[in-house]
Amino acid sequence: MSDSYDIIVIGAASAGMPAAIYSHRFGLKTLIIGAEVGGLLNESHKVENYPGFIGIPGRELMTKFKEHVESFGIEIKQEWVKSIEKDGDAFTVTTGSGTYDAKSVVLTLGSKHRHLGIPGEEEFSSKGVSFCPTCDAAFFKNAPVAVIGGGDGAASAASLLAEHASKVYVIVRKDHMRAEPINLKKMEENEKIEILYNTAPVEFVGENALTGIKLNNPYDGKDVLPVEGAFIMIGSDPQTEMAAKLGVKLDERKEIIIDGHSRTNVPLIYAAGDAANRPFKQTITGAAEGVAAAFSAFEDVRKAEIEKR
Numbered sequence: 001m002s003d004s005y006d007i008i009v010i011g012a013a014s015a016g017m018p019a020a021i022y023s024h025r026f027g028l029k030t031l032i033i034g035a036e037v038g039g040l041l042n043e044s045h046k047v048e049n050y051p052g053f054i055g056i057p058g059r060e061l062m063t064k065f066k067e068h069v070e071s072f073g074i075e076i077k078q079e080w081v082k083s084i085e086k087d088g089d090a091f092t093v094t095t096g097s098g099t100y101d102a103k104s105v106v107l108t109l110g111s112k113h114r115h116l117g118i119p120g121e122e123e124f125s126s127k128g129v130s131f132c133p134t135c136d137a138a139f140f141k142n143a144p145v146a147v148i149g150g151g152d153g154a155a156s157a158a159s160l161l162a163e164h165a166s167k168v169y170v171i172v173r174k175d176h177m178r179a180e181p182i183n184l185k186k187m188e189e190n191e192k193i194e195i196l197y198n199t200a201p202v203e204f205v206g207e208n209a210l211t212g213i214k215l216n217n218p219y220d221g222k223d224v225l226p227v228e229g230a231f232i233m234i235g236s237d238p239q240t241e242m243a244a245k246l247g248v249k250l251d252e253r254k255e256i257i258i259d260g261h262s263r264t265n266v267p268l269i270y271a272a273g274d275a276a277n278r279p280f281k282q283t284i285t286g287a288a289e290g291v292a293a294a295f296s297a298f299e300d301v302r303k304a305e306i307e308k309r
């Protein structure tokens with residue numbers, strides 16, 4: 001016999017936890033299921049644009065969200081969701097340890113690091129190649145490193161790495177970066193950081209560990225940029241396979257199409273956060289989309305109950 005809820009929120013990070021706080025306050029019996037509380041935000045060195053916190057490590061902000069959720073007695077099950085299926089009027093969510101039924105589901109499925117797909121990327125993973133500057137920056141004390149990417153992820157990685165490394169090269173494939181001006185300015189003012197525009201990595205090279213990156217454009221007359229660390233910060237892809245199986249429509253980037261109230265095309269299924277097709281992928285916008293999802297679920301569940309009477 002499955003446990004039954006009014007709403008199950010899949011994902012326990014910046015979109016999912018606010019959704020659950022609101023749905024609980026709307027009187028819906030709420031469950032959060034998420035394998036990792038905090039998700040990718042745990043890897044953020046410092047969040048400087050979440051109002052109320054002038055600068056806070058991502059993991060700490062997520063711990064505060066969790067404490068807030070738990071203060072209402074909302075349960076978080078730290079489990080991998082294997083499937084979500086429509087079962088009559090309900091949805092059945094199956095994890096490694098059980099099944100849970102719900103009248104509505106909020107998908108905050110997040111995203112996973114994008115890979116370059118070039119030789120050496122897998123071979124030197126954890127031997128110099130990393131996707132997490134917050135986790136690994138301190139291993140490169142006084143060593144030269146590179147960051148690959150031209151967005152905010154790359155810009156904040158470069159500033160963090162410059163606190164440890166002897167030199168930070170930022171490899172940008174275009175002739176400009178698209179990071180926020182404030183993040184760009186911080187980089188440009190840092191003497192340890194050098195930006196290589198119109199440049200792309202072709203191969204990671206080394207023997208037992210990374211020693212350099214072969215570039216498509218020679219740097220200082222050399223094809224191989226000598227670095228001990230390479231941080232791949234080229235964005236992330238939404239994890240939406242489970243949504244597609246449910247019949248939820250995705251756009252060309254495989255992000256879940258939502259309306260302004262976080263509704264998907266499938267009744268009683270909502271989405272929010274990085275896996276939804278919103279232009280801003282920020283903690284605060286994900287939280288707001290989660291809140292809209294909870295409000296829509298509250299309205300729709302109530303309406304469905306009235307219609308059933």
Ligand code: NDP
Pocket residue numbers: 048049115116148149150151152153154156173174177178180183200233234235236279280281282
């Ligand atoms: P983005 O998608 O914003 O940027 C990815 C960058 O990687 C782009 O410059 C892109 O180049 C480049 N890129 C993509 N694929 C390749 C490739 N194969 N080879 C080389 N370069 C490649 O991802 P981010 O992770 O930087 O940011 C994600 C979201 O999180 C954004 O909304 C961002 O604003 C937000 N964020 C905000 C922070 C903040 O401080 N406010 C901090 C970190 C993230 P191109 O430009 O050519 O497409």
